Amino acid sequence: MVQKGLNVFFEKFLSKESLFRSKSILQSSYAPDFILHRNDYIEKIAGILGPALRLEKPSNLFIYGKTGVGKTLSMKYASTEMLKVSAKQNVNLKIFYINCKLRKVADTEYRLIAQLIREFGKEIPSTGLPTDEVYNIFFNIIDREKQMVILILDEIDQLVKKAGDELLYNLTRINGELKNSQISIVGISNDLIFVDNLDPRIKSSLSEEEILFPPYNALQIQDILNQRAKEAFKEESIETGVIEKCAAYAAREHGDARRALELLRVAGEIAERNGYSKVKIKHIDEAEDKIERDRLLDIVTTQPKQFQAVLYSIMSLYTKKNNIIFTGKSYEVYKATCFRAGLRPLTQRRFSDIIAELDMLGIINAKVISKGRYGRTREISISLSSVSESKIKKILEEGLELS
DNA sequence: GTCAATTCACATGAAAGAGACCACGGTCTAGTG
DNA sequence: CTAGACCGTGGTCTCTTTCATGTGAATTGACGA
Numbered sequence: 001m002v003q004k005g006l007n008v009f010f011e012k013f014l015s016k017e018s019l020f021r022s023k024s025i026l027q028s029s030y031a032p033d034f035i036l037h038r039n040d041y042i043e044k045i046a047g048i049l050g051p052a053l054r055l056e057k058p059s060n061l062f063i064y065g066k067t068g069v070g071k072t073l074s075m076k077y078a079s080t081e082m083l084k085v086s087a088k089q090n091v092n093l094k095i096f097y098i099n100c101k102l103r104k105v106a107d108t109e110y111r112l113i114a115q116l117i118r119e120f121g122k123e124i125p126s127t128g129l130p131t132d133e134v135y136n137i138f139f140n141i142i143d144r145e146k147q148m149v150i151l152i153l154d155e156i157d158q159l160v161k162k163a164g165d166e167l168l169y170n171l172t173r174i175n176g177e178l179k180n181s182q183i184s185i186v187g188i189s190n191d192l193i194f195v196d197n198l199d200p201r202i203k204s205s206l207s208e209e210e211i212l213f214p215p216y217n218a219l220q221i222q223d224i225l226n227q228r229a230k231e232a233f234k235e236e237s238i239e240t241g242v243i244e245k246c247a248a249y250a251a252r253e254h255g256d257a258r259r260a261l262e263l264l265r266v267a268g269e270i271a272e273r274n275g276y277s278k279v280k281i282k283h284i285d286e287a288e289d290k291i292e293r294d295r296l297l298d299i300v301t302t303q304p305k306q307f308q309a310v311l312y313s314i315m316s317l318y319t320k321k322n323n324i325i326f327t328g329k330s331y332e333v334y335k336a337t338c339f340r341a342g343l344r345p346l347t348q349r350r351f352s353d354i355i356a357e358l359d360m361l362g363i364i365n366a367k368v369i370s371k372g373r374y375g376r377t378r379e380i381s382i383s384l385s386s387v388s389e390s391k392i393k394k395i396l397e398e399g400l401e402l403s
Numbered sequence: 404g405t406c407a408a409t410t411c412a413c414a415t416g417a418a419a420g421a422g423a424c425c426a427c428g429g430t431c432t433a434g435t436g
Numbered sequence: 437c438t439a440g441a442c443c444g445t446g447g448t449c450t451c452t453t454t455c456a457t458g459t460g461a462a463t464t465g466a467c468g469a
Contacts, residue, residue, distance in 0.1 A: 110448065127425045127448050304451090327413065350452060352414065368414065372462025375412025408464080415458070424449080431442075 018234075018272060025232040026265035028258045035077055036227060037220045038070045041211060045078040048209045049184070052148045053082065053091055057182040060172065060206050064189050065213025068256030071188050072154055074213075079152065092147040100159035107159060109167040113138050116151070139174065146180045156187040157194040168198075172205040215255025221247040224257050225264060233268065238279045242267070245284050263287050293388050299361055300392055305400065306346060310354045312396040313337045314364060315389065318382050326377045327352060341400040355380065 024030055035042065051058045065071045079095045086093040096119050100107060113134045114124045120141050124134065142149060151171070153159065160168065168185075175183055187206060189195075195203055216224070225243045246267070250260030264279075267287035271279040300311065313334040317325050331351050338345040346354075355378055359366040366378045382389065 108449070125426055129426070130447060133447095306451090346451095347453060348413085349415090349454080353452095356414095368459095370460040370462085371412080372460075373409090373411060373464090374462075375410085376459060376461090377413055404469085405467085407466090410463080411459105411461105413459095416456080418454085418456105420453075421451090422449105423451105425447080427445085427447105429443085429445105432440090434439085435437080 020232060020268060020272070021234050022232055023265065023268075025228050026261050026268075028261065030228075031073060031076060032227065034227070035070065035073060036223050037216065038074045038213075041070075041213060042074050042078050044211055045075060046081070048211075049078065049082060049150060049186075052093055052150060052184065053086055053089065055091060055093075055146075055148050055182075057148070057175070058150070058184045059208035060184055061186045061209045061211065062189070062195065062207035063186065063211045063213065064192055064194075066192075066215055066254050066256065067190050068250075068258035068260075069213045069215050070257065071213050075152060075154075075186065075188060079150070092145065093150070094147060095150045095152065097152045097154065099154040101155040107162050110134060112153075112159065112167065117141060135170070139177070142181050142183070143178050144180070149181060149183045150186060151183060152186045152188065154188045155190065157189040157191040160194070160198070168202050168206060172202060216251070216257055217255060218247045218251035221250050221255065221257055221260050225260055228261060229264060232265075233279075237268075237277070239281065241281055242279050242284060245281055249284065249288065262291060266291055296363065296384070296388060296392065297395070299363060300395060301399070305341075305343060307354055307358065308396050308399050309337050309341060309343055310334055310351065311358060311363065312393070312400060312402075314355075314358075314380055315382065315393050315396070318380075319389075319393075325380050327355065327380070328377060330355075330380060337400070337402075340402055343400075352378075 025032075045061070045063075048061050049058045063071050063075065076097065079097065083093065083095055085091075096116060098112065098115055098119075100112065110127070110129075110131050113131075114126065117124045117134070117138050122137070122141060124137065156168075168187075171183070171185060185206060195207055198206070222243055225246055229238060229243060243264070246260050246264050249263060250256050253259055263284060264287075267283040268279050270286050270290065271283045276283070300308070303311070310330075313336075314325065314330050316337075317330055317333050327348075331348055334351060335345045337343075355364070355366050358364045363384075364380055364382050366380045368376065369379045370376045384392070
């Protein structure tokens with residue numbers, strides 16, 4: 001019976017006309033042919049990196065800007081164009097794009113270099129070799145022939161935070177030792193104050209040139225949304241005002257175009273699933289809700305057990321009496337939780353770090369305060385709606401096998 | 404009343420350990436000719 | 437004779453623990469008015 005029902009469901013699903021023409025256009029990985037409102041910046045990038053086409057070493061470049069303001073997109077666009085020209089002119093130019101944030105790919109010194117070597121087509125073990133050995137291999141591989149290498153390190157702040165700035169120092173210095181080749185580094189960062197915390201030597205050599213990407217304003221986001229929506233959706237499937245609202249939401253969040261596109265896509269999915277023939281304004285609100293919920297749920301379920309236990313303790317303490325809670329008290333509860341779940345409790349030192357990490361993830365708010373004579377502690381609160389809170393709590397209970 | 408010293412309850416740093424993963428080279432073993 | 441199994445060594449990486457040091461304001465207590 002069930003199976004037959006499902007069958008009918010799928011048939012119905014297929015016969016129903018989709019609102020989308022091509023959903024992938026709204027995905028953040030999609031690169032449009034035209035990049036709106038970023039022409040000046042792309043030209044700037046091209047101007048700085050241009051000398052590479054004559055095999056002269058371009059200045060190292062540093063790009064900042066908040067998330068979703070088109071940094072990566074512009075950079076990628078510029079580099080593909082450059083590669084096209086270099087292929088035509090027979091210039092030995094190589095451009096590598098590496099995203100340092102991807103865990104297990106390029107978030108440590110060793111892994112980044114190993115990844116680079118892999119880009120050159122040589123296999124390298126993911127672990128087991130000494131780091132200088134890997135440097136040597138890299139060095140030899142680059143210097144083997146005369147070439148110009150441009151290294152794009154996306155989310156470079158993440159890398160430095162995890163692996164320290166020694167790596168950057170080595171990379172900027174490597175040019176002096178290369179005989180045949182030259183390396184230029186392009187760093188992309190979301191963190192505006194990141195450069196200030198760098199070692200001055202690295203700072204000066206890394207950011208010979210700087211470009212700051214400002215956020216999009218609401219009108220620009222509207223343009224972008226319109227451009228993509230025209231291709232992604234079928235005609236007449238978006239109600240007037242939807243795009244405007246989407247843009248307004250995203251502009252409020254420091255002009256994040258990626259977010260705006262995601263919002264529109266999810267709104268479209270919701271409208272489609274509920275059998276509407278058009279995306280309506282209320283779907284935007286629902287989409288915003290859903291995105292936030294999914295994000296949280298995703299974070300919560302993928303965290304290790306200890307994190308879950310910490311979060312669970314905080315949540316159960318928070319609901320009991322609805323006021324602010326402190327580190328010491330929640331550590332007590334945490335220990336009890338561990339006992340119930342059969343986990344070995346961590347030290348308070350580690351506990352403190354986990355609280356800080358949960359804060360970073362945006363699941364809880366933790367602020368360090370001083371209570372004067374009564375010590376210093378973190379003031380912890382939760383910023384969830386009560387609906388998702390009980391849902392998350394239930395998931396945590398299951399995950400921790402609490403009864 | 405004023406002001407510096409004290410004190411609390413953690414925060415924050417640094418270093419080092421445990422355990423998982425992996426490469427490499429040497430040794431042993433069993434199968435093959 | 438040789439391919440493959442099986443060590444031991446040496447490396448990275450993440451998560452933790454241990455030990456040490458730092459910190460901001462309420463409280464305290466000495467001091468002077």
